Amino acid sequence: MRARYAAYALEESNYVFRTWHPRTRPDEVAADPAVRWTGLEVLATSGGEQDDQDGVVEFRASYDAPGGRGALHETSRFTRRAGRWVYVEGDVRS
DSSP, rough: OOOHHHHHHHTHHHHHTBOOOTTTOOOOOOOOOOOOEEEEEEEEEEEESTTOOOOEEEEEEEEEEEEEEEEEEEEEEEEETTTEEEEEEEEEOO
16 A cells, blocks of 8 residues: 555556556556645555455545645555455545
8 A cells, every 4th residue: 555655656657557456447547747645644454464365455645736735535455466465446435
């Protein structure tokens, strides 16, 4: 989760694409250069340990954008694929 956040913050779309499960990822992943990510707070985790196949992370990521400051609050699901963690999907909270 932290590596994907850093990739968004550094506009490393290729890393975000590679760490997204092929079943659920879009055809293209592009960072929005107008958004500046300013912080990540992991609120809860479930699974995701060394012997687990799946994991869930609830997080809040803060940002500055042309319309003002905001935060993305999401519960994300990950799975292990070929020994590496990949993002499957998430539920955005309002």
